[in-house]
Amino acid sequence: MSGGRAAPRRERTALFAQGEPMIWLTGGGLALALAMIAGLLALVVVQGSVTLWPGPVTRVELNDGRAVMGEVARSESVGATGGDGPVRRRLFRTGNFELTGEHFQWVADSDIRAESRPEWALVVERTAWGRFYGAPQAFLLDGRAAASDPASAWAMYEQHRLAVQRRLRERQRLESRDIGRVNRRIESARLAVKSAELRHGMGSVPHREAVARFEAVERQGLAEHARLRGRIEALNRENARFQLALATADGWEQAIPLADIVRACAPNRLGLAAKWAVYGSRWLEFLSGAPREANSEGGVFPALFGTALMTVVMSVAVVPFGVMAALYLREYAKAGPLVSLVRIAINNLAGVPSIVFGVFGLGFFCYIVGGWLDRSFFAANLPNPTFGKGGLLWSALTLALLTLPVVIVATEESLAAVPNSMREGSYACGAGKWQTIRRIVLPRALPGILTGTILAMARGAGEVAPLMLVGAVKLAPELPVDAVAPFLHPERSFMHLGFHIFDLGFQSPNSEAARPMVFTVTLLLIALIFLLNLVAVLLRARLKKKFVTGAF
Amino acid sequence: MNTLTATDTLTLEPPAPAGDDRLAAIARGGQFDAVVHPAVDREDATLEVRDFCLWYGPKKALHHIGMRIPRGKVTALIGPSGCGKSTLLRSVNRINDLLDTVRIEGDMLLNGDSIYAPGVDVIELRKRMGMVFQKPNPFPMSVYENVVYPRRIDGERSRAALAEVCERSLRRAALWDEVKDRLQESAMSLSGGQQQRLCIARAIAAEPEVLLMDEPCSALDPIATNKIENLIDELRGRYTILIVTHNMQQASRTSDYTAFMYLGHLVEYGPTADLFRKPRLRETEDYITGRFG
Ligand SMILES: Nc1ncnc2c1ncn2[C@@H]1O[C@H](COP(=O)(O)OP(=O)(O)OP(=O)(O)O)[C@@H](O)[C@H]1O
Ligand SMILES: [Mg+2]
Numbered sequence: 118m119s120g121g122r123a124a125p126r127r128e129r130t131a132l133f134a135q136g137e138p139m140i141w142l143t144g145g146g147l148a149l150a151l152a153m154i155a156g157l158l159a160l161v162v163v164q165g166s167v168t169l170w171p172g173p174v175t176r177v178e179l180n181d182g183r184a185v186m187g188e189v190a191r192s193e194s195v196g197a198t199g200g201d202g203p204v205r206r207r208l209f210r211t212g213n214f215e216l217t218g219e220h221f222q223w224v225a226d227s228d229i230r231a232e233s234r235p236e237w238a239l240v241v242e243r244t245a246w247g248r249f250y251g252a253p254q255a256f257l258l259d260g261r262a263a264a265s266d267p268a269s270a271w272a273m274y275e276q277h278r279l280a281v282q283r284r285l286r287e288r289q290r291l292e293s294r295d296i297g298r299v300n301r302r303i304e305s306a307r308l309a310v311k312s313a314e315l316r317h318g319m320g321s322v323p324h325r326e327a328v329a330r331f332e333a334v335e336r337q338g339l340a341e342h343a344r345l346r347g348r349i350e351a352l353n354r355e356n357a358r359f360q361l362a363l364a365t366a367d368g369w370e371q372a373i374p375l376a377d378i379v380r381a382c383a384p385n386r387l388g389l390a391a392k393w394a395v396y397g398s399r400w401l402e403f404l405s406g407a408p409r410e411a412n413s414e415g416g417v418f419p420a421l422f423g424t425a426l427m428t429v430v431m432s433v434a435v436v437p438f439g440v441m442a443a444l445y446l447r448e449y450a451k452a453g454p455l456v457s458l459v460r461i462a463i464n465n466l467a468g469v470p471s472i473v474f475g476v477f478g479l480g481f482f483c484y485i486v487g488g489w490l491d492r493s494f495f496a497a498n499l500p501n502p503t504f505g506k507g508g509l510l511w512s513a514l515t516l517a518l519l520t521l522p523v524v525i526v527a528t529e530e531s532l533a534a535v536p537n538s539m540r541e542g543s544y545a546c547g548a549g550k551w552q553t554i555r556r557i558v559l560p561r562a563l564p565g566i567l568t569g570t571i572l573a574m575a576r577g578a579g580e581v582a583p584l585m586l587v588g589a590v591k592l593a594p595e596l597p598v599d600a601v602a603p604f605l606h607p608e609r610s611f612m613h614l615g616f617h618i619f620d621l622g623f624q625s626p627n628s629e630a631a632r633p634m635v636f637t638v639t640l641l642l643i644a645l646i647f648l649l650n651l652v653a654v655l656l657r658a659r660l661k662k663k664f665v666t667g668a669f
Numbered sequence: 670m671n672t673l674t675a676t677d678t679l680t681l682e683p684p685a686p687a688g689d690d691r692l693a694a695i696a697r698g699g700q701f702d703a704v705v706h707p708a709v710d711r712e713d714a715t716l717e718v719r720d721f722c723l724w725y726g727p728k729k730a731l732h733h734i735g736m737r738i739p740r741g742k743v744t745a746l747i748g749p750s751g752c753g754k755s756t757l758l759r760s761v762n763r764i765n766d767l768l769d770t771v772r773i774e775g776d777m778l779l780n781g782d783s784i785y786a787p788g789v790d791v792i793e794l795r796k797r798m799g800m801v802f803q804k805p806n807p808f809p810m811s812v813y814e815n816v817v818y819p820r821r822i823d824g825e826r827s828r829a830a831l832a833e834v835c836e837r838s839l840r841r842a843a844l845w846d847e848v849k850d851r852l853q854e855s856a857m858s859l860s861g862g863q864q865q866r867l868c869i870a871r872a873i874a875a876e877p878e879v880l881l882m883d884e885p886c887s888a889l890d891p892i893a894t895n896k897i898e899n900l901i902d903e904l905r906g907r908y909t910i911l912i913v914t915h916n917m918q919q920a921s922r923t924s925d926y927t928a929f930m931y932l933g934h935l936v937e938y939g940p941t942a943d944l945f946r947k948p949r950l951r952e953t954e955d956y957i958t959g960r961f962g
Contacts, residue, residue, distance in 0.1 A: 451769065452769065536806070537767075538802060538804060538806040539806055539808060539809070540767070541764050541767065541802065542800075542802060542806040542807075542808065542868070543808065543818070544764060544767065544795060545762055545764055545795060545798075545799075545800040545802075545872075546799075546819040546871065546872075546875070547792055547793075547795040547796030547822065547823070547875070548792075548818075548822045549792050552822050556808075556810075556818075556821075556822070557808050557809065560809055560810065561809040
């Protein structure tokens with residue numbers, strides 16, 4: 118053989134061997150997923166943040182002589198009927214429900230004769246009947262016009278507004294706090310009668326004493342009631358003196374008591390700064406106020422608070438159990454078919470539809486456990502259930518059960534990630550099992566455990582279906598925490614952001630007005646969950662630095 | 670098992686054509702009796718390994734090991750990779766118990782008391798031994814806490830006592846000067862060699878009777894290695910030290926006795942000077958001089 122034999126020629130590397138198509142494929146998958154998530158987020162953020170912005174008020178005169186005034190909610194193109202192309206039509210939020218019987222009205226562009234943005238178009242947000250759109254006509258003091266042109270009427274409104282609001286707040290305080298206190302006193306006396314009857318029998322001495330006490334308390338309470346009602350009426354009478362008369366676009370005149378006005382502004386007159394001020398005040402009310410108008414107006418504070426409190430109670434319930442279960446499974450149990458079976462069961466638990474947990478929670482917590490608690494400790498209250506119905510505690514426990522697999526799996530994974538050499542090192546130093554777990558394994562696994570916990574919290578905070586069965590309600594009369602002993606009332610039903618979204622989106626009588634609120638509440642819920650996840654990531658990074666690498 | 674035959678007894682079929690086929694015989698699974706120099710048996714033994722066998726699942730990793738580890742002396746374990754040195758070391762303080770698959774036969778005695786008898790307090794047993802692992806395994810805590818860990822779990826609370834233990838152990842492990850200003854930093858931030866010395870400091874912090882060292886110098890530079898060898902020298906006499914090493918010079922420099930292992934068998938065991946200068950078996954000589962394999 119001669120030495121000049123050429124090396125065997127190799128084919129050019131095939132495209133697939135280089136893997137280019139795989140890069141495109143996987144990258145494309147990622148891009149698609151990102152685009153979908155970004156699209157969803159953008160929709161929610163944009164829609165959610167414009168809801169509370171004070172848009173311009175438009176007045177249009179129609180060909181048939183009518184006039185419509187309001188904010189444009191949205192517009193769409195519809196197929197033409199006359200044959201000359203599609204026609205745009207716009208949805209006007211016209212308000213004035215008591216006059217027109219509608220909150221919204223469609224207007225086709227082809228029907229419009231003239232369009233304007235009147236300077237003195239007022240948007241009045243009221244405690245009832247929805248918004249009112251009109252121009253200020255006069256300011257009525259005791260029924261007589263004290264000012265009769267828009268500018269001076271508006272000035273008088275601004276002048277009296279705060280005093281009226283103050284009286285309203287006082288009335289609110291009298292109603293909710295003082296009357297509530299009297300009612301509770303009467304109620305507890307009544308309960309004392311009932312339990313004396315249950316314990317000692319009808320007509321016994323303690324029973325008769327309790328009856329006598331109850332009657333005294335009731336007499337006193339009724340007198341107190343009358344006094345409070347007198348004060349409330351005085352406040353109402355004072356507030357009723359002030360009214361703002363408005364003229365609607367189609368010529369009606371309506372006087373609105375100042376006490377009914379939550380917020381009034383003339384958006385067409387406002388500069389950018391003033392619009393931001395209105396926007397800010399609406400957000401403030403949204404975050405800190407109670408809902409009005411079947412939840413479609415006002416705030417979501419009770420829902421926000423209920424969600425947060427429920428999530429906290431849930432975490433307090435789920436974390437210790439989850440971590441203990443995972444510790445046993447990973448550190449103590451001998452690997453074998455039984456442990457594998459338990460693991461499979463836990464993973465299956467994570468896949469059970471959440472509504473099933475709701476049904477279980479209703480049956481087990483509310484009816485069995487709650488019913489037993491009622492019979493044992495709250496018998497005097499029966500047949501009114503105390504714990505034997507949906508409530509914050511039962512919701513939290515139901516969701517704790519729901520998120521238990523998340524915590525167990527996350528904890529087990531982080532325990533498994535602790536190198537065995539560390540455990541061996543600890544045992545070689547003469548440490549016992551629990552010493553090793555407490556001093557070596559748990560600190561090292563802590564970042565993972567915390568991440569799992571916060572993920573479970575995020576999951577729990579976003580869950581709705583089971584809550585509809587075990588305690589979330591459309592409108593809760595009281596917060597689960599208040600100034601009445603024992604301050605935390607875990608048996609009370611509560612409002613929840615997720616349920617609020619469902620209620621706004623599908624149960625609202627004024628669905629057009631509720632729809633933008635859906636986005637706003639969704640934005641809030643997403644922000645809350647995003648915040649939780651952010652905390653998880655930061656905490657994890659910090660702890661990791663502390664226990665796995667880097668400096669203390 | 671420790672039959673002190675002048676000629677090595679090797680019951681094999683077919684008869685070995687030359688002496689160096691003993692290792693091949695072991696590889697084939699033949700019966701084999703270790704060659705143990707008589708000097709070993711004249712020593713007082715802290716630790717006595719008796720006919721010890723160990724299985725990882727179906728795989729037998731130690732075959733009928735019989736050894737007496739002399740009190741206050743340094744005993745080196747040498748042998749090719751995978752011959753069971755670590756396994757033997759880890760059996761002494763029963764760290765291998767933690768593996769579900771491990772099964773043993775035979776026994777070990779510490780000062781005449783069985784290590785493997787039922788009812789032995791394993792935790793108490795381990796407190797009497799310190800161990801340095803083949804790979805550094807610092808704990809996820811500060812340098813200081815790492816060193817005093819054995820004392821902490823013994824319930825020592827006094828800050829002064831702990832600080833004293835910390836400094837003394839770190840000085841002996843030749844680490845003090847490097848970490849004295851960063852005692853509160855995470856041990857994970859130390860370099861590999863520093864971590865290994867930290868583990869050495871931890872192993873001697875509780876003043877154990879027996880020190881088990883699995884290649885303590887494999888990750889160290891010559892200077893640190895030298896310091897560790899000095900430490901071993903210093904501990905000689907007080908502690909019984911069992912050290913695994915792949916470094917023949919280190920074995921000859923630091924140890925009093927040397928055991929050569931092969932495929933889970935003890936091959937030859939005797940005073941280091943004898944083993945290195947005039948080993949009884951050609952195989953041992955070949956391994957020591959690097960002609961092996
Ligand atoms: N946990 C384990 N499970 C199964 N087999 C193991 C395990 N640990 C070690 N072995 C096997 O036991 C034999 C002895 O291993 P050992 O770690 O004791 O070797 P060694 O002499 O320390 O080697 P080296 O010098 O490389 O550290 C090897 O064949 C190894 O594969
Ligand atoms: Mg080894």
